[in-house]
Amino acid sequence: MSLLRLLDVLAGHARRRPDQVALVRGEQLVTYRQLAGLAEDLAGALAGLGLDRRQPLCVPAHKTPATIALLIGAFQAGYAVLAPSPELGASARAALAAQARCSLVLTVDDHGVLDTSPVVADERAARGFDPVDPATAPLLLTTSGSTGTPKIVPIPDDAFERFADWAADRFGLTERDTLLSYAPLNFDLSLLDVWTALRLGARSVLVAQESSADARHLQELVTRHEVTFVQGVPMLHRLLTQDGAVHPGVRTVISTGDALPPTLLKQIGTAFPGAGFHNVFGCTETNDSFLHDIDPARAGEETPIGRPLPGVRALLLDDEGRILDGPGTGELLVTTPFQTRGYLERSRNEGVFVAAPDGGDEVFYRTGDLVSRDADGLYRLRGRTDFQVKVRGVRTNVQEVENVLAAHPDVAEAAVVAIPDAEAGYRLHAQVTRRPGTSLTSLRLRTHSAERLPRHAIPSSVLVGDVPLPRTSTGKPDRNLIKAARQKGNPS
């Protein structure tokens, strides 16, 4: 059973175990009976609106039981749903909604009361975007998108089904499990810790965005709700294991989204004495593609991304685009049973979703990741082939952030650099030269950025001045010097 039929599945859970808790958020416990009931009411309300089913609904992905019920109700009523980050600025969200030809932006409060606002149709904005098919890809996620308009990724319903089957089987998940859902609802991680959990009849404990850095609160959630499954970026594991906390009830720990430092790995081993540990590698476009089982006691300096999952094919291509056999380092191309058929914007797919380079009949995704393979067939992530870094686990394109800053009318030039950071993975630092005669401040530039970028992509430090940026011999901004100057000033 799939997302399309999720309400039927929930109704089944509700009949068999009506008082089983489906979702936990703060003090709110929502049983399967309540969730199925609310989703059914919302499905009825949405069906009554009589909107064109070829137009998706835009539902900002607030991490609440009512929002989840709204998505389930919308699928039931035959709508596809675009679920962008709730933190996305209003103009960026409007652009996405217009591109996907959404009819309405919908939100729902904790009492199940709907709020609707129409989307202004804009054929120019939607030009070049494929129509949405609610019967085959009911859920539209977006890439994290460091610029104002992330890319829309339709999640095929059969791809979700294969993924949920794989995940439940691989991690031995059943209706008796309680999964901690740490990532935002618009992230592909929620396909496991929310959507697969509901499909199974298990419990999902929703971490509110505003509590995501509160170590004590997170630890308390795991203890109080007897969480058995934890999936998240290394920062989550750092917070959960802080101050010597121990979680004997957790059976499965998954680290994803970023490299796991060896010291943290040792800490995790101690903090979860009853758990199996896995590093999972993937992205929104393909969902999970690699897995590595970790033994914290025997872990080395770096954690491999592991080996391709069953049904996944991985190829490494060298600089000339030739397929590497055996050990070597190259760009990773991957095809998974869980992947999208492509971005909604057709032109974005060119050169990204490509025919199998070895003549197979699958479509491969060019990850842009530089990956090595050793003689045993074990893969390790080496970096990116482009300007991308991870800020708190979210892929961010430094150059795109730079373009946004440079677009401010008072900016003469701007350079953005990524500075390694123990907490965040990377932090962005911007150095900006303002136009003569203007009185641009870092605060005004931040406000400008906040309107156009998701929050993680707003540089955490912004240095605005009147002197030109330092230059390399070829006349480009000297990003290495800017980076070094910043790191020297802040030896953290």
Add this chain to the structure above:
Amino acid sequence: MTSLAEEIRGYVVAEFLDGEDTADLTADFDLITNGVVDSLGVVRIVSHLSRTYSIPVDDIPLVPDNFRSIGAMSAFVEDATKAAA
């Protein structure tokens, strides 16, 4: 601004803005939406306020709205210290 707000403003300028002190930093400038303070930043602010104004950490709910602006922070500290007195 009150002297309490001035004090908090000085802390924000030094800790989060590299010392850049401009008139744009009003009492209601949204520090969270504008990316000056992230979720880890909120944790730092809480521990600073707790130390500086002797408010037990347990009495400080990690609600971002309490720390969204200099005005919000000083109102929060004022209430919390009043409640304790």
